[in-house]
Amino acid sequence: MTEAPKPLLLPDGRPAAHAWTLDPALRHLNHGSFGAVPLAAQQAQQRLREQMDRAPVVWFPALPKRVAAARAEVAAFLRVPAHDLALVPNASAGASVVFGNLPHRPGGEVLVTDHGYGAVTMGAERLARRWGGQVRTAHVPLHATAAEATAAILAEVTDRTALIVLDHITSATARWLPVEQIGRAAREAGIPLLIDGAHVPGLAEDPLAGLEFDVWVGNLHKFGCAPRGASALVVRSELRDRLYPLIDSWGAQEPFPERFDTQGTIDVTGYLAAPTALDFVERTWGWPTARDYLTALADHAELIIGAAFAELTGGSAAVDVGMPVNALRLVRLPEGLARTRLEADALRDRVAAELGVEAAFTSFGGAGYFRLSTHVYNTAADYEYFAEHCVPVLVDWARRARA
Known part of the structure; x- marks a missing residue:
């Protein structure tokens, strides 16, 4: 298991997320779809x-x-x-x-x-x-x-x-x-x-x-x-x-x-x-530092979330992506979830409404995936929360869908 990277901080020592106005009642794990605009x-x-x-x-x-x-x-x-x-x-x-x-x-x-x-x-x-x-x-x-x-x-x-x-x-x-x-x-x-x-x-x-x-x-x-x-x-x-x-x-x-x-x-x-x-971003951390952090955080998130699915399903959630992206990764969902684009979009909306997490779900070739994306305001705790609290629910939803 990879070591979780230390969260990025603002110059005054506050967490990076304080530079954004994202709703603290939600976990924001889908920067890649619509972005998030810093307060500045x-x-x-x-x-x-x-x-x-x-x-x-x-x-x-x-x-x-x-x-x-x-x-x-x-x-x-x-x-x-x-x-x-x-x-x-x-x-x-x-x-x-x-x-x-x-x-x-x-x-x-x-x-x-x-x-x-x-x-x-x-x-x-x-x-x-x-x-x-x-x-x-x-x-x-x-x-x-x-x-x-x-x-x-x-x-x-x-x-x-x-x-x-x-x-x-x-x-x-x-x-x-x-x-x-x-x-x-x-x-x-x-x-x-x-x-x-x-x-x-x-x-x-x-x-x-x-x-x-x-x-x-x-x-x-x-x-x-x-x-x-x-x-x-x-x-x-x-x-x-x-x-x-x-x-x-x-x-x-x-x-x-x-x-x-x-x-x-x-x-x-x-x-x-x-x-x-x-x-x-350049003045606060520098883009090279930001990219390194996004990569390390994605490495960690991909492994812990994949392991959480594997533990509950008995099968690997790892995805062999030929040319992987530094801040965007795929984790295979259990069979029965997000098999089409419409199903993936519906799952995104349900997870936001019922689990309080903004996440991305995609489909390709009839299989569903959790597409994680990272940014500077995210921390390892965001993805650990998803692994602990959301993965069991998703596994249960998949079982119900197959029943």
């Missing part, structure tokens, strides 16, 4: 909203310059040139920008994997229908190594493949996919590549270094802790000249990415406050 960023966003409402005629004409400044800070965090990066509401919106602006390919196919995020895959399906083509789905076993996953994906490429959509980190299965290898192959074949990096900002030091892709999108409001509705869209090909925001506004005639800086009367204070959230 909440306050920064509220001050911005107050400025907007005090003088809207002053605020909105000056907004593009403020968005551009925030965009430059986000670009520095991701270590990419500011002229390659636009700000969008979320990763799905960034994917929709691509789907809505690609040149028409009659009969073109879109290649996805069976690990893809549902909303993005739905967008790919709509694009394929407009083209009169189809979506091809590569099956990647959960245990597949980088080489095995690459082979499985490239085996589905045909002469009709007009776009590849690939997760950087998968949502339902908590694994990396081999974006480096697929990127090189896509570039050689002249096939555009869209990488959905929704979970990546904050979890990797230099996540786009050396990658070949056309468009990459990543949420700042997940592990980056920015206010929700703040994401980065990065372009590294001639597609930049074709990409326009989902809403036409007065910046439409500007070049990329400036045309994304003007979006009418949309509240973009989340964009402007995003650097405050990123800087808060």
Whole structure:
């Protein structure tokens, strides 16, 4: 059994959780779905909203310059040139920008994997229908190594493949996919590549270094802790000249990415406050220290929760994930729980309502999983509580479901 890492503290000695406003009556073990915004960023966003409402005629004409400044800070965090990066509401919106602006390919196919995020895959399906083509789905076993996953994906490429959509980190299965290898192959074949990096900002030091892709999108409001509705869209090909925001506004005639800086009367204070959230973690602990803590805590949580299930069921709850993520892990649920996405969502809601825990449950291939995720405000005690108090209830629910 791994030793539990010591909790992170604020500079004044208080637990890290005191920098957030999360309800102390709940255990928050699902940072990966919607994130959690530190108080410093909440306050920064509220001050911005107050400025907007005090003088809207002053605020909105000056907004593009403020968005551009925030965009430059986000670009520095991701270590990419500011002229390659636009700000969008979320990763799905960034994917929709691509789907809505690609040149028409009659009969073109879109290649996805069976690990893809549902909303993005739905967008790919709509694009394929407009083209009169189809979506091809590569099956990647959960245990597949980088080489095995690459082979499985490239085996589905045909002469009709007009776009590849690939997760950087998968949502339902908590694994990396081999974006480096697929990127090189896509570039050689002249096939555009869209990488959905929704979970990546904050979890990797230099996540786009050396990658070949056309468009990459990543949420700042997940592990980056920015206010929700703040994401980065990065372009590294001639597609930049074709990409326009989902809403036409007065910046439409500007070049990329400036045309994304003007979006009418949309509240973009989340964009402007995003650097405050990123800087808060950096100033308080440093992102390398934060990532080390997230990894150590996930190691500990995965083992103790898996052991708790195994003790009660007599079977292993360990999951062989081919390219595991530092802060996201899977623990197999007993048979009968979360066999589908709808069942997983229902279990999430029941656990929150009856057990007082915000947790993530996912399904893949007909099996259900507890997807644990860690952040700096979590402690080993959070996951020990889950192992002691929630695992026995989940095992009982599974037995009842099978009866």
